[in-house]
Amino acid sequence: MENIKDKLLNGSKRAAARLITMAENGDSKAANIIKELYTKTGNAYVIGITGPPGAGKSTLTDKLVKSIRREGKKVGIIAIDPTSPFTGGAILGDRVRMSDLNSDPGVFIRSMGARGSLGGISEATGIATDILDIFGCEYIFIETVGVGQSEVDIVKSCDTTVMVMVPGLGDDIQAIKAGVMEIGDVFVINKADRDGAKKTAREIKTMLGYKSDGWVPTVNMAVAVNNEGIEEITGSILEHKDFMKNSGDGAARRVENKRSxxxxxxxxxxxxxxxxxxxxxxxxxxxxxxxxxxxxxxxxxxxxxxxxxxxx
Structure with missing residues:
Protein backbone atom coordinates (compact mmCIF):
# COMPACT_ATOMS: atom_id res chain seq x y z
CA MET A 1 0.00 0.00 0.00
CA GLU A 2 2.91 2.31 0.78
CA ASN A 3 4.30 1.67 -2.69
CA ILE A 4 1.09 2.60 -4.51
CA LYS A 5 0.69 5.68 -2.30
CA ASP A 6 4.20 6.91 -3.11
CA LYS A 7 3.70 6.22 -6.81
CA LEU A 8 0.45 8.22 -6.77
CA LEU A 9 2.21 11.17 -5.16
CA ASN A 10 4.92 10.91 -7.80
CA GLY A 11 2.37 11.18 -10.60
CA SER A 12 2.09 7.54 -11.69
CA LYS A 13 -0.89 7.03 -14.01
CA ARG A 14 -0.78 3.31 -13.34
CA ALA A 15 -1.04 3.88 -9.57
CA ALA A 16 -4.01 6.24 -10.07
CA ALA A 17 -5.75 3.74 -12.34
CA ARG A 18 -5.15 0.88 -9.92
CA LEU A 19 -6.51 2.88 -6.97
CA ILE A 20 -9.67 3.83 -8.89
CA THR A 21 -10.22 0.17 -9.76
CA MET A 22 -9.81 -0.73 -6.09
CA ALA A 23 -12.36 1.95 -5.16
CA GLU A 24 -14.85 0.66 -7.74
CA ASN A 25 -14.48 -2.84 -6.30
CA GLY A 26 -15.06 -1.62 -2.76
CA ASP A 27 -11.50 -2.37 -1.61
CA SER A 28 -10.99 -0.71 1.79
CA LYS A 29 -7.31 -0.14 1.00
CA ALA A 30 -8.29 2.60 -1.45
CA ALA A 31 -10.30 4.39 1.23
CA ASN A 32 -7.39 4.04 3.68
CA ILE A 33 -5.02 5.71 1.23
CA ILE A 34 -7.48 8.56 0.73
CA LYS A 35 -7.73 8.94 4.52
CA GLU A 36 -3.96 9.37 4.74
CA LEU A 37 -3.67 11.76 1.81
CA TYR A 38 -6.94 13.68 2.07
CA THR A 39 -5.21 16.92 3.10
CA LYS A 40 -3.68 16.98 -0.37
CA THR A 41 -7.10 17.23 -2.05
CA GLY A 42 -9.15 20.36 -2.76
CA ASN A 43 -6.82 21.81 -5.40
CA ALA A 44 -8.52 20.50 -8.55
CA TYR A 45 -11.39 22.39 -10.17
CA VAL A 46 -14.18 19.95 -11.06
CA ILE A 47 -16.31 20.50 -14.16
CA GLY A 48 -19.41 18.41 -14.86
CA ILE A 49 -20.56 17.81 -18.43
CA THR A 50 -24.18 16.67 -18.64
CA GLY A 51 -27.11 16.63 -21.04
CA PRO A 52 -29.36 14.27 -22.97
CA PRO A 53 -28.11 11.39 -25.13
CA GLY A 54 -26.85 12.49 -28.52
CA ALA A 55 -25.85 15.97 -27.39
CA GLY A 56 -22.18 15.35 -28.19
CA LYS A 57 -20.88 15.47 -24.62
CA SER A 58 -17.82 13.31 -25.30
CA THR A 59 -16.77 15.35 -28.33
CA LEU A 60 -17.26 18.59 -26.42
CA THR A 61 -15.28 17.26 -23.45
CA ASP A 62 -12.46 16.23 -25.80
CA LYS A 63 -12.27 19.73 -27.29
CA LEU A 64 -12.51 21.53 -23.94
CA VAL A 65 -9.70 19.40 -22.48
CA LYS A 66 -7.49 20.21 -25.45
CA SER A 67 -8.26 23.91 -24.97
CA ILE A 68 -7.21 23.77 -21.31
CA ARG A 69 -4.19 21.63 -22.10
CA ARG A 70 -2.88 24.44 -24.33
CA GLU A 71 -2.42 26.37 -21.09
CA GLY A 72 -0.24 23.55 -19.77
CA LYS A 73 -2.76 22.37 -17.16
CA LYS A 74 -2.92 18.73 -16.02
CA VAL A 75 -6.39 17.31 -16.68
CA GLY A 76 -8.34 14.27 -15.52
CA ILE A 77 -11.46 12.90 -17.22
CA ILE A 78 -13.99 10.61 -15.56
CA ALA A 79 -16.49 9.39 -18.15
CA ILE A 80 -19.51 7.73 -16.54
CA ASP A 81 -21.03 5.14 -18.85
CA PRO A 82 -24.06 2.85 -18.60
CA THR A 83 -23.17 -0.37 -16.81
CA SER A 84 -23.18 -3.81 -18.34
CA PRO A 85 -25.69 -6.00 -16.47
CA PHE A 86 -23.33 -8.94 -16.99
CA THR A 87 -19.87 -7.64 -16.09
CA GLY A 88 -20.69 -4.49 -14.10
CA GLY A 89 -18.29 -2.54 -16.31
CA ALA A 90 -18.79 0.50 -18.53
CA ILE A 91 -20.24 -0.55 -21.87
CA LEU A 92 -19.72 2.50 -24.09
CA GLY A 93 -16.10 3.39 -23.34
CA ASP A 94 -15.98 7.16 -23.90
CA ARG A 95 -12.20 6.98 -24.08
CA VAL A 96 -12.69 5.58 -27.61
CA ARG A 97 -14.03 8.98 -28.65
CA MET A 98 -11.07 10.69 -26.97
CA SER A 99 -8.46 8.28 -28.30
CA ASP A 100 -5.92 10.95 -29.26
CA LEU A 101 -5.91 12.25 -25.67
CA ASN A 102 -4.69 8.88 -24.40
CA SER A 103 -1.19 9.63 -25.65
CA ASP A 104 -1.07 13.00 -23.87
CA PRO A 105 1.00 12.57 -20.66
CA GLY A 106 -0.90 15.50 -19.09
CA VAL A 107 -4.32 13.82 -19.45
CA PHE A 108 -5.77 10.92 -17.45
CA ILE A 109 -8.93 9.29 -18.83
CA ARG A 110 -11.08 6.80 -16.98
CA SER A 111 -14.41 5.26 -17.97
CA MET A 112 -16.56 4.16 -15.04
CA GLY A 113 -19.85 2.29 -14.96
CA ALA A 114 -22.85 4.08 -13.44
CA ARG A 115 -23.71 0.76 -11.71
CA GLY A 116 -27.39 1.54 -11.39
CA SER A 117 -27.03 5.05 -9.99
CA LEU A 118 -30.15 7.03 -10.97
CA GLY A 119 -28.27 10.30 -10.71
CA GLY A 120 -26.04 9.43 -13.64
CA ILE A 121 -23.02 9.37 -11.33
CA SER A 122 -21.15 6.28 -10.20
CA GLU A 123 -20.93 5.81 -6.42
CA ALA A 124 -17.14 5.58 -6.77
CA THR A 125 -16.91 8.91 -8.62
CA GLY A 126 -16.22 10.88 -5.44
CA ILE A 127 -13.23 8.80 -4.44
CA ALA A 128 -11.97 8.73 -8.05
CA THR A 129 -12.10 12.53 -8.06
CA ASP A 130 -10.07 12.62 -4.84
CA ILE A 131 -7.51 10.24 -6.35
CA LEU A 132 -7.07 12.42 -9.43
CA ASP A 133 -6.85 15.49 -7.19
CA ILE A 134 -3.99 13.88 -5.23
CA PHE A 135 -2.50 12.71 -8.53
CA GLY A 136 -2.06 16.39 -9.39
CA CYS A 137 -4.85 17.14 -11.85
CA GLU A 138 -5.65 20.86 -11.90
CA TYR A 139 -8.94 20.31 -13.73
CA ILE A 140 -11.17 17.24 -13.57
CA PHE A 141 -14.01 16.70 -16.04
CA ILE A 142 -16.88 14.39 -15.09
CA GLU A 143 -19.04 13.40 -18.06
CA THR A 144 -22.36 11.82 -17.09
CA VAL A 145 -24.24 8.91 -18.64
CA GLY A 146 -26.69 11.06 -20.59
CA VAL A 147 -30.02 9.85 -19.32
CA GLY A 148 -31.72 13.23 -19.22
CA GLN A 149 -33.83 14.14 -16.23
CA SER A 150 -32.21 11.82 -13.68
CA GLU A 151 -28.77 13.41 -13.98
CA VAL A 152 -29.19 16.15 -11.40
CA ASP A 153 -26.69 14.54 -9.00
CA ILE A 154 -23.86 15.94 -11.12
CA VAL A 155 -24.28 19.33 -9.44
CA LYS A 156 -23.41 17.69 -6.09
CA SER A 157 -20.01 16.66 -7.40
CA CYS A 158 -18.81 19.67 -9.38
CA ASP A 159 -17.71 23.28 -9.07
CA THR A 160 -19.09 24.18 -12.51
CA THR A 161 -21.82 22.28 -14.35
CA VAL A 162 -22.01 22.49 -18.14
CA MET A 163 -25.40 21.56 -19.60
CA VAL A 164 -25.14 20.46 -23.24
CA MET A 165 -28.21 20.65 -25.45
CA VAL A 166 -28.81 20.23 -29.17
CA PRO A 167 -31.60 21.56 -31.39
CA GLY A 168 -34.22 19.20 -32.71
CA LEU A 169 -34.42 16.69 -29.86
CA GLY A 170 -37.99 17.73 -29.19
CA ASP A 171 -37.65 17.61 -25.41
CA ASP A 172 -35.99 20.97 -24.79
CA ILE A 173 -39.09 22.58 -23.30
CA GLN A 174 -39.92 19.46 -21.29
CA ALA A 175 -36.44 19.51 -19.79
CA ILE A 176 -36.87 23.17 -18.89
CA LYS A 177 -40.24 22.49 -17.24
CA ALA A 178 -38.85 19.54 -15.34
CA GLY A 179 -36.22 21.77 -13.77
CA VAL A 180 -33.25 19.69 -14.92
CA MET A 181 -31.77 22.71 -16.61
CA GLU A 182 -31.70 24.63 -13.35
CA ILE A 183 -28.48 22.84 -12.49
CA GLY A 184 -26.51 24.41 -15.34
CA ASP A 185 -23.89 27.12 -14.78
CA VAL A 186 -22.85 27.18 -18.43
CA PHE A 187 -25.19 26.15 -21.26
CA VAL A 188 -23.98 24.90 -24.62
CA ILE A 189 -26.12 24.51 -27.72
CA ASN A 190 -24.00 21.95 -29.54
CA LYS A 191 -24.44 21.10 -33.24
CA ALA A 192 -25.49 24.72 -33.67
CA ASP A 193 -25.29 24.37 -37.45
CA ARG A 194 -28.63 22.54 -37.32
CA ASP A 195 -32.00 24.19 -37.83
CA GLY A 196 -33.58 25.42 -34.64
CA ALA A 197 -30.35 26.20 -32.78
CA LYS A 198 -31.17 29.87 -32.30
CA LYS A 199 -34.70 28.99 -31.16
CA THR A 200 -33.31 26.59 -28.55
CA ALA A 201 -30.91 29.29 -27.34
CA ARG A 202 -33.76 31.80 -27.02
CA GLU A 203 -35.85 29.32 -25.01
CA ILE A 204 -32.99 28.75 -22.59
CA LYS A 205 -32.28 32.47 -22.22
CA THR A 206 -35.96 33.08 -21.51
CA MET A 207 -35.91 30.40 -18.83
CA LEU A 208 -32.82 32.00 -17.28
CA GLY A 209 -34.39 35.44 -17.26
CA TYR A 210 -35.78 34.98 -13.75
CA LYS A 211 -32.30 35.07 -12.20
CA SER A 212 -31.75 38.63 -11.02
CA ASP A 213 -28.80 38.19 -8.67
CA GLY A 214 -25.73 36.01 -8.43
CA TRP A 215 -24.37 34.15 -11.42
CA VAL A 216 -26.47 34.29 -14.55
CA PRO A 217 -25.60 31.21 -16.67
CA THR A 218 -24.14 31.86 -20.09
CA VAL A 219 -25.58 30.34 -23.26
CA ASN A 220 -22.96 29.37 -25.84
CA MET A 221 -23.32 28.11 -29.40
CA ALA A 222 -20.93 25.43 -30.63
CA VAL A 223 -20.18 22.87 -33.30
CA ALA A 224 -17.79 20.83 -31.21
CA VAL A 225 -16.86 18.38 -33.96
CA ASN A 226 -15.48 21.33 -35.96
CA ASN A 227 -13.93 22.98 -32.89
CA GLU A 228 -16.29 25.95 -33.25
CA GLY A 229 -17.18 27.89 -30.11
CA ILE A 230 -14.80 25.94 -27.86
CA GLU A 231 -12.69 28.91 -26.75
CA GLU A 232 -15.85 30.84 -25.83
CA ILE A 233 -17.12 27.92 -23.72
CA THR A 234 -13.74 27.61 -22.00
CA GLY A 235 -13.92 31.33 -21.30
CA SER A 236 -17.40 30.96 -19.75
CA ILE A 237 -16.19 28.13 -17.51
CA LEU A 238 -13.20 30.16 -16.29
CA GLU A 239 -15.43 33.21 -15.80
CA HIS A 240 -17.73 31.13 -13.62
CA LYS A 241 -14.72 29.79 -11.73
CA ASP A 242 -13.59 33.35 -10.95
CA PHE A 243 -17.12 34.34 -9.90
CA MET A 244 -17.42 31.37 -7.54
CA LYS A 245 -14.06 32.20 -5.96
CA ASN A 246 -14.63 35.94 -5.56
CA SER A 247 -18.25 35.72 -4.40
CA GLY A 248 -17.68 32.98 -1.84
CA ASP A 249 -20.29 30.82 -3.58
CA GLY A 250 -17.60 28.31 -4.51
CA ALA A 251 -16.71 27.59 -0.88
CA ALA A 252 -20.41 27.30 0.01
CA ARG A 253 -21.01 24.88 -2.87
CA ARG A 254 -18.10 22.69 -1.81
CA VAL A 255 -19.48 22.49 1.73
CA GLU A 256 -22.86 21.47 0.31
CA ASN A 257 -21.21 18.92 -1.97
CA LYS A 258 -19.30 17.39 0.93
CA ARG A 259 -22.49 17.22 3.00
CA SER A 260 -24.09 15.26 0.17
Missing amino acids: ELLNIVKERMLQKLLEKTYDGKLLEELSIEVAERKNNPYSATETILKKINMN
Whole structure:
Protein backbone atom coordinates (compact mmCIF):
# COMPACT_ATOMS: atom_id res chain seq x y z
CA MET A 1 0.00 0.00 0.00
CA GLU A 2 2.91 2.31 0.78
CA ASN A 3 4.30 1.67 -2.69
CA ILE A 4 1.09 2.60 -4.51
CA LYS A 5 0.69 5.68 -2.30
CA ASP A 6 4.20 6.91 -3.11
CA LYS A 7 3.70 6.22 -6.81
CA LEU A 8 0.45 8.22 -6.77
CA LEU A 9 2.21 11.17 -5.16
CA ASN A 10 4.92 10.91 -7.80
CA GLY A 11 2.37 11.18 -10.60
CA SER A 12 2.09 7.54 -11.69
CA LYS A 13 -0.89 7.03 -14.01
CA ARG A 14 -0.78 3.31 -13.34
CA ALA A 15 -1.04 3.88 -9.57
CA ALA A 16 -4.01 6.24 -10.07
CA ALA A 17 -5.75 3.74 -12.34
CA ARG A 18 -5.15 0.88 -9.92
CA LEU A 19 -6.51 2.88 -6.97
CA ILE A 20 -9.67 3.83 -8.89
CA THR A 21 -10.22 0.17 -9.76
CA MET A 22 -9.81 -0.73 -6.09
CA ALA A 23 -12.36 1.95 -5.16
CA GLU A 24 -14.85 0.66 -7.74
CA ASN A 25 -14.48 -2.84 -6.30
CA GLY A 26 -15.06 -1.62 -2.76
CA ASP A 27 -11.50 -2.37 -1.61
CA SER A 28 -10.99 -0.71 1.79
CA LYS A 29 -7.31 -0.14 1.00
CA ALA A 30 -8.29 2.60 -1.45
CA ALA A 31 -10.30 4.39 1.23
CA ASN A 32 -7.39 4.04 3.68
CA ILE A 33 -5.02 5.71 1.23
CA ILE A 34 -7.48 8.56 0.73
CA LYS A 35 -7.73 8.94 4.52
CA GLU A 36 -3.96 9.37 4.74
CA LEU A 37 -3.67 11.76 1.81
CA TYR A 38 -6.94 13.68 2.07
CA THR A 39 -5.21 16.92 3.10
CA LYS A 40 -3.68 16.98 -0.37
CA THR A 41 -7.10 17.23 -2.05
CA GLY A 42 -9.15 20.36 -2.76
CA ASN A 43 -6.82 21.81 -5.40
CA ALA A 44 -8.52 20.50 -8.55
CA TYR A 45 -11.39 22.39 -10.17
CA VAL A 46 -14.18 19.95 -11.06
CA ILE A 47 -16.31 20.50 -14.16
CA GLY A 48 -19.41 18.41 -14.86
CA ILE A 49 -20.56 17.81 -18.43
CA THR A 50 -24.18 16.67 -18.64
CA GLY A 51 -27.11 16.63 -21.04
CA PRO A 52 -29.36 14.27 -22.97
CA PRO A 53 -28.11 11.39 -25.13
CA GLY A 54 -26.85 12.49 -28.52
CA ALA A 55 -25.85 15.97 -27.39
CA GLY A 56 -22.18 15.35 -28.19
CA LYS A 57 -20.88 15.47 -24.62
CA SER A 58 -17.82 13.31 -25.30
CA THR A 59 -16.77 15.35 -28.33
CA LEU A 60 -17.26 18.59 -26.42
CA THR A 61 -15.28 17.26 -23.45
CA ASP A 62 -12.46 16.23 -25.80
CA LYS A 63 -12.27 19.73 -27.29
CA LEU A 64 -12.51 21.53 -23.94
CA VAL A 65 -9.70 19.40 -22.48
CA LYS A 66 -7.49 20.21 -25.45
CA SER A 67 -8.26 23.91 -24.97
CA ILE A 68 -7.21 23.77 -21.31
CA ARG A 69 -4.19 21.63 -22.10
CA ARG A 70 -2.88 24.44 -24.33
CA GLU A 71 -2.42 26.37 -21.09
CA GLY A 72 -0.24 23.55 -19.77
CA LYS A 73 -2.76 22.37 -17.16
CA LYS A 74 -2.92 18.73 -16.02
CA VAL A 75 -6.39 17.31 -16.68
CA GLY A 76 -8.34 14.27 -15.52
CA ILE A 77 -11.46 12.90 -17.22
CA ILE A 78 -13.99 10.61 -15.56
CA ALA A 79 -16.49 9.39 -18.15
CA ILE A 80 -19.51 7.73 -16.54
CA ASP A 81 -21.03 5.14 -18.85
CA PRO A 82 -24.06 2.85 -18.60
CA THR A 83 -23.17 -0.37 -16.81
CA SER A 84 -23.18 -3.81 -18.34
CA PRO A 85 -25.69 -6.00 -16.47
CA PHE A 86 -23.33 -8.94 -16.99
CA THR A 87 -19.87 -7.64 -16.09
CA GLY A 88 -20.69 -4.49 -14.10
CA GLY A 89 -18.29 -2.54 -16.31
CA ALA A 90 -18.79 0.50 -18.53
CA ILE A 91 -20.24 -0.55 -21.87
CA LEU A 92 -19.72 2.50 -24.09
CA GLY A 93 -16.10 3.39 -23.34
CA ASP A 94 -15.98 7.16 -23.90
CA ARG A 95 -12.20 6.98 -24.08
CA VAL A 96 -12.69 5.58 -27.61
CA ARG A 97 -14.03 8.98 -28.65
CA MET A 98 -11.07 10.69 -26.97
CA SER A 99 -8.46 8.28 -28.30
CA ASP A 100 -5.92 10.95 -29.26
CA LEU A 101 -5.91 12.25 -25.67
CA ASN A 102 -4.69 8.88 -24.40
CA SER A 103 -1.19 9.63 -25.65
CA ASP A 104 -1.07 13.00 -23.87
CA PRO A 105 1.00 12.57 -20.66
CA GLY A 106 -0.90 15.50 -19.09
CA VAL A 107 -4.32 13.82 -19.45
CA PHE A 108 -5.77 10.92 -17.45
CA ILE A 109 -8.93 9.29 -18.83
CA ARG A 110 -11.08 6.80 -16.98
CA SER A 111 -14.41 5.26 -17.97
CA MET A 112 -16.56 4.16 -15.04
CA GLY A 113 -19.85 2.29 -14.96
CA ALA A 114 -22.85 4.08 -13.44
CA ARG A 115 -23.71 0.76 -11.71
CA GLY A 116 -27.39 1.54 -11.39
CA SER A 117 -27.03 5.05 -9.99
CA LEU A 118 -30.15 7.03 -10.97
CA GLY A 119 -28.27 10.30 -10.71
CA GLY A 120 -26.04 9.43 -13.64
CA ILE A 121 -23.02 9.37 -11.33
CA SER A 122 -21.15 6.28 -10.20
CA GLU A 123 -20.93 5.81 -6.42
CA ALA A 124 -17.14 5.58 -6.77
CA THR A 125 -16.91 8.91 -8.62
CA GLY A 126 -16.22 10.88 -5.44
CA ILE A 127 -13.23 8.80 -4.44
CA ALA A 128 -11.97 8.73 -8.05
CA THR A 129 -12.10 12.53 -8.06
CA ASP A 130 -10.07 12.62 -4.84
CA ILE A 131 -7.51 10.24 -6.35
CA LEU A 132 -7.07 12.42 -9.43
CA ASP A 133 -6.85 15.49 -7.19
CA ILE A 134 -3.99 13.88 -5.23
CA PHE A 135 -2.50 12.71 -8.53
CA GLY A 136 -2.06 16.39 -9.39
CA CYS A 137 -4.85 17.14 -11.85
CA GLU A 138 -5.65 20.86 -11.90
CA TYR A 139 -8.94 20.31 -13.73
CA ILE A 140 -11.17 17.24 -13.57
CA PHE A 141 -14.01 16.70 -16.04
CA ILE A 142 -16.88 14.39 -15.09
CA GLU A 143 -19.04 13.40 -18.06
CA THR A 144 -22.36 11.82 -17.09
CA VAL A 145 -24.24 8.91 -18.64
CA GLY A 146 -26.69 11.06 -20.59
CA VAL A 147 -30.02 9.85 -19.32
CA GLY A 148 -31.72 13.23 -19.22
CA GLN A 149 -33.83 14.14 -16.23
CA SER A 150 -32.21 11.82 -13.68
CA GLU A 151 -28.77 13.41 -13.98
CA VAL A 152 -29.19 16.15 -11.40
CA ASP A 153 -26.69 14.54 -9.00
CA ILE A 154 -23.86 15.94 -11.12
CA VAL A 155 -24.28 19.33 -9.44
CA LYS A 156 -23.41 17.69 -6.09
CA SER A 157 -20.01 16.66 -7.40
CA CYS A 158 -18.81 19.67 -9.38
CA ASP A 159 -17.71 23.28 -9.07
CA THR A 160 -19.09 24.18 -12.51
CA THR A 161 -21.82 22.28 -14.35
CA VAL A 162 -22.01 22.49 -18.14
CA MET A 163 -25.40 21.56 -19.60
CA VAL A 164 -25.14 20.46 -23.24
CA MET A 165 -28.21 20.65 -25.45
CA VAL A 166 -28.81 20.23 -29.17
CA PRO A 167 -31.60 21.56 -31.39
CA GLY A 168 -34.22 19.20 -32.71
CA LEU A 169 -34.42 16.69 -29.86
CA GLY A 170 -37.99 17.73 -29.19
CA ASP A 171 -37.65 17.61 -25.41
CA ASP A 172 -35.99 20.97 -24.79
CA ILE A 173 -39.09 22.58 -23.30
CA GLN A 174 -39.92 19.46 -21.29
CA ALA A 175 -36.44 19.51 -19.79
CA ILE A 176 -36.87 23.17 -18.89
CA LYS A 177 -40.24 22.49 -17.24
CA ALA A 178 -38.85 19.54 -15.34
CA GLY A 179 -36.22 21.77 -13.77
CA VAL A 180 -33.25 19.69 -14.92
CA MET A 181 -31.77 22.71 -16.61
CA GLU A 182 -31.70 24.63 -13.35
CA ILE A 183 -28.48 22.84 -12.49
CA GLY A 184 -26.51 24.41 -15.34
CA ASP A 185 -23.89 27.12 -14.78
CA VAL A 186 -22.85 27.18 -18.43
CA PHE A 187 -25.19 26.15 -21.26
CA VAL A 188 -23.98 24.90 -24.62
CA ILE A 189 -26.12 24.51 -27.72
CA ASN A 190 -24.00 21.95 -29.54
CA LYS A 191 -24.44 21.10 -33.24
CA ALA A 192 -25.49 24.72 -33.67
CA ASP A 193 -25.29 24.37 -37.45
CA ARG A 194 -28.63 22.54 -37.32
CA ASP A 195 -32.00 24.19 -37.83
CA GLY A 196 -33.58 25.42 -34.64
CA ALA A 197 -30.35 26.20 -32.78
CA LYS A 198 -31.17 29.87 -32.30
CA LYS A 199 -34.70 28.99 -31.16
CA THR A 200 -33.31 26.59 -28.55
CA ALA A 201 -30.91 29.29 -27.34
CA ARG A 202 -33.76 31.80 -27.02
CA GLU A 203 -35.85 29.32 -25.01
CA ILE A 204 -32.99 28.75 -22.59
CA LYS A 205 -32.28 32.47 -22.22
CA THR A 206 -35.96 33.08 -21.51
CA MET A 207 -35.91 30.40 -18.83
CA LEU A 208 -32.82 32.00 -17.28
CA GLY A 209 -34.39 35.44 -17.26
CA TYR A 210 -35.78 34.98 -13.75
CA LYS A 211 -32.30 35.07 -12.20
CA SER A 212 -31.75 38.63 -11.02
CA ASP A 213 -28.80 38.19 -8.67
CA GLY A 214 -25.73 36.01 -8.43
CA TRP A 215 -24.37 34.15 -11.42
CA VAL A 216 -26.47 34.29 -14.55
CA PRO A 217 -25.60 31.21 -16.67
CA THR A 218 -24.14 31.86 -20.09
CA VAL A 219 -25.58 30.34 -23.26
CA ASN A 220 -22.96 29.37 -25.84
CA MET A 221 -23.32 28.11 -29.40
CA ALA A 222 -20.93 25.43 -30.63
CA VAL A 223 -20.18 22.87 -33.30
CA ALA A 224 -17.79 20.83 -31.21
CA VAL A 225 -16.86 18.38 -33.96
CA ASN A 226 -15.48 21.33 -35.96
CA ASN A 227 -13.93 22.98 -32.89
CA GLU A 228 -16.29 25.95 -33.25
CA GLY A 229 -17.18 27.89 -30.11
CA ILE A 230 -14.80 25.94 -27.86
CA GLU A 231 -12.69 28.91 -26.75
CA GLU A 232 -15.85 30.84 -25.83
CA ILE A 233 -17.12 27.92 -23.72
CA THR A 234 -13.74 27.61 -22.00
CA GLY A 235 -13.92 31.33 -21.30
CA SER A 236 -17.40 30.96 -19.75
CA ILE A 237 -16.19 28.13 -17.51
CA LEU A 238 -13.20 30.16 -16.29
CA GLU A 239 -15.43 33.21 -15.80
CA HIS A 240 -17.73 31.13 -13.62
CA LYS A 241 -14.72 29.79 -11.73
CA ASP A 242 -13.59 33.35 -10.95
CA PHE A 243 -17.12 34.34 -9.90
CA MET A 244 -17.42 31.37 -7.54
CA LYS A 245 -14.06 32.20 -5.96
CA ASN A 246 -14.63 35.94 -5.56
CA SER A 247 -18.25 35.72 -4.40
CA GLY A 248 -17.68 32.98 -1.84
CA ASP A 249 -20.29 30.82 -3.58
CA GLY A 250 -17.60 28.31 -4.51
CA ALA A 251 -16.71 27.59 -0.88
CA ALA A 252 -20.41 27.30 0.01
CA ARG A 253 -21.01 24.88 -2.87
CA ARG A 254 -18.10 22.69 -1.81
CA VAL A 255 -19.48 22.49 1.73
CA GLU A 256 -22.86 21.47 0.31
CA ASN A 257 -21.21 18.92 -1.97
CA LYS A 258 -19.30 17.39 0.93
CA ARG A 259 -22.49 17.22 3.00
CA SER A 260 -24.09 15.26 0.17
CA GLU A 261 -21.02 13.02 -0.12
CA LEU A 262 -21.06 12.25 3.60
CA LEU A 263 -24.75 11.36 3.52
CA ASN A 264 -24.18 9.07 0.54
CA ILE A 265 -21.34 7.28 2.32
CA VAL A 266 -23.47 6.87 5.45
CA LYS A 267 -26.38 5.49 3.40
CA GLU A 268 -24.05 3.10 1.57
CA ARG A 269 -22.52 1.81 4.82
CA MET A 270 -25.95 1.41 6.45
CA LEU A 271 -27.23 -0.52 3.44
CA GLN A 272 -24.17 -2.72 3.57
CA LYS A 273 -24.77 -3.46 7.26
CA LEU A 274 -28.44 -4.15 6.54
CA LEU A 275 -27.60 -6.64 3.79
CA GLU A 276 -25.00 -8.36 5.96
CA LYS A 277 -27.54 -8.94 8.73
CA THR A 278 -30.44 -9.97 6.52
CA TYR A 279 -28.42 -12.20 4.24
CA ASP A 280 -26.98 -14.17 7.17
CA GLY A 281 -30.33 -15.89 7.68
CA LYS A 282 -31.52 -15.40 4.12
CA LEU A 283 -34.16 -13.11 5.60
CA LEU A 284 -34.35 -10.82 2.59
CA GLU A 285 -34.92 -13.71 0.18
CA GLU A 286 -37.56 -15.26 2.41
CA LEU A 287 -39.43 -11.99 2.81
CA SER A 288 -39.22 -11.29 -0.93
CA ILE A 289 -40.85 -14.66 -1.68
CA GLU A 290 -43.57 -14.02 0.90
CA VAL A 291 -44.38 -10.60 -0.57
CA ALA A 292 -44.31 -11.93 -4.14
CA GLU A 293 -46.76 -14.71 -3.14
CA ARG A 294 -48.92 -12.15 -1.30
CA LYS A 295 -48.41 -13.97 1.99
CA ASN A 296 -46.88 -10.77 3.33
CA ASN A 297 -46.75 -7.10 2.30
CA PRO A 298 -43.80 -4.73 1.68
CA TYR A 299 -44.53 -2.59 4.72
CA SER A 300 -44.68 -5.42 7.26
CA ALA A 301 -41.66 -7.03 5.62
CA THR A 302 -39.74 -3.76 5.95
CA GLU A 303 -40.64 -3.55 9.63
CA THR A 304 -39.30 -7.09 10.09
CA ILE A 305 -35.97 -6.11 8.52
CA LEU A 306 -35.71 -2.93 10.61
CA LYS A 307 -36.38 -4.89 13.79
CA LYS A 308 -33.64 -7.32 12.76
CA ILE A 309 -31.09 -4.48 12.62
CA ASN A 310 -32.52 -2.64 15.63
CA MET A 311 -33.74 0.39 13.68
CA ASN A 312 -37.42 0.23 14.55
